[in-house]
Amino acid sequence: ILNVEQSPQSLHVQEGDSTNFTCSFPSSNFYALHWYRWETAKSPEALFVMTLNGDEKKKGRISATLNTKEGYSYLYIKGSQPEDSATYLCAFLGGSQGNLIFGKGTKLSVKP
Amino acid sequence: DGGITQSPKYLFRKEGQNVTLSCEQNLNHDAMYWYRQDPGQGLRLIYYSQIVNDFQKGDIAEGYSVSREKKESFPLTVTSAQKNPTAFYLCASKPRDRGTYEQYFGPGTRLTVT
Numbered sequence: 001i002l003n004v005e006q007s008p009q010s011l012h013v014q015e016g017d018s019t020n021f022t023c024s025f026p027s028s029n030f031y032a033l034h035w036y037r038w039e040t041a042k043s044p045e046a047l048f049v050m051t052l053n054g055d056e057k058k059k060g061r062i063s064a065t066l067n068t069k070e071g072y073s074y075l076y077i078k079g080s081q082p083e084d085s086a087t088y089l090c091a092f093l094g095g096s097q098g099n100l101i102f103g104k105g106t107k108l109s110v111k112p
Numbered sequence: 113d114g115g116i117t118q119s120p121k122y123l124f125r126k127e128g129q130n131v132t133l134s135c136e137q138n139l140n141h142d143a144m145y146w147y148r149q150d151p152g153q154g155l156r157l158i159y160y161s162q163i164v165n166d167f168q169k170g171d172i173a174e175g176y177s178v179s180r181e182k183k184e185s186f187p188l189t190v191t192s193a194q195k196n197p198t199a200f201y202l203c204a205s206k207p208r209d210r211g212t213y214e215q216y217f218g219p220g221t222r223l224t225v226t
Binding site: 004032034036042043044045046049051089091099100101102103104105 | 116145147152153154155156157160170202212213214215216217218219220
């Protein structure tokens with residue numbers, strides 16, 4: 001059974017703090033790793049789709065890295081803002097014809 | 113504007129009744145998906161469809177059925193055979209069934225069965 005683990009489960013930070021979370025996934029048969037942001041009462045939205053070992057992607061204050069050989073990805077948020085409060089989901093795809101396997105998410109709360 | 117719509121937002125049913133959840137997209141996407149979310153769990157795949165008139169079971173298909181008669185529509189029926197139907201249901205789509213494409217999600221339907 002393929003397992004995708006995210007840690008921590010939840011995180012409370014102050015506005016301005018930088019933070020990071022981890023997504024662990026199987027290191028074999030890797031095809032892609034997705035990150036989504038899911039704000040309360042909204043639809044999940046894609047942040048990044050990562051495919052290459054060593055890949056780094058950035059969108060504003062949010063960035064992500066990928067290590068397919070050891071099976072982990074980090075999501076970083078620099079200078080957290082209250083609007084960053086959301087659940088961050090990662091999803092692993094093993095093989096081009098497979099389906100996404102989602103982690104349970106990391107719930108981030110940023111206090112003003 | 114383009115997107116995915118799910119209706120209704122909240123749905124209440126009595127045990128033993130079938131119920132159909134709507135999912136419509138105007139993004140011209142080929143692939144569509146149904147996920148279920150339960151407290152403390154990741155999204156789990158119920159059914160998916162890569163093309164009109166074709167669909168496959170996901171990891172937790174028992175007690176559910178789908179149809180894909182039109183590209184834009186992928187309704188999910190929760191049957192009375194589903195042992196624990198109360199959950200939050202998300203529909204998603206993407207251009208093709210390839211992992212390098214991100215999925216686009218609807219707002220979800222929260223189903224409560226009593």
